[in-house]
Amino acid sequence: MGFFDFVKDAGRKLGIGSDAPTPDDLRAEVTKLGFEAKDFTVDVKDDTVTVSGTAPSQEQREKIVLALGNVHGVAKVEDRLTVSQADAPAAATPAATNAAPESRFYTVKKGDSLSKIAKELYGDPNKYPAIFEANRPMLEDPDKIYPGQMLRIP
Structure with missing residues (x-):
């Protein structure tokens, strides 16, 4: 998936007393x-998180990236996650093994609500x-x- 940019000063703080x-955590x-x-x-x-491993689905992959990026002090997430091939259909071609398409993403602006975004x-x-x-x-x-939060848009 590559790099994702987040609003560094938005999001929930983790840990005690540190912005980083x-x-x-x-x-x-x-x-x-x-x-x-x-x-x-x-x-x-610094303010960049690199994540790697194998996620069980495209949805889980995206949610892991968002969970990491929507943390106070994180400006970028470098996604090196792959999606497990175990759940791919047996007759899938190599190009179709990551069956689920990637979602779109939306950064919340001041005054937004989920219904306004929808x-x-x-x-x-x-x-x-x-x-x-x-x-x-x-x-x-x-x-x-909250403003600056990034959301998955199915």
């Missing part, structure tokens, strides 16, 4: 949210639950989003 999250955040990846590693250099992107504000579900468990309430 540690690799242990970030791994704990991913685990707390229930995401798993084989051979999962997280490295931090109206802008889908033409229907009542489609906000699709955005909410695509961002669970990072979002616990559809009314609690």
Whole structure:
């Protein structure tokens, strides 16, 4: 997936008293949210997080990247995650083994709500639950989003 840019001063603070999250803080955040990846590693250099390993699905891959990037003090996430081939259909061609397409991403602006984003992107504000579900468990309430937060858009 490459590099993703985030708003460094947005997001939840992890750890105690520091703006810079540690690799242990970030791994704990991913685990707390229930995401798993084989051979999962997280490295931090300045405000850039590099993540690698094998995610069980494209959705989990994207959610891991967002969980790491939507942390206060993180400006970039370098995604070196791959998607497990174990769940690919037996008759899949090599080009089709990462079956699920990548999602679009949206950075929340001041005044946004999930219904406003759904109206802008889908033409229907009542489609906000699709955005909410695509961002669970990072979002616990559809009314609690903040400027600078990056969301998955299915």
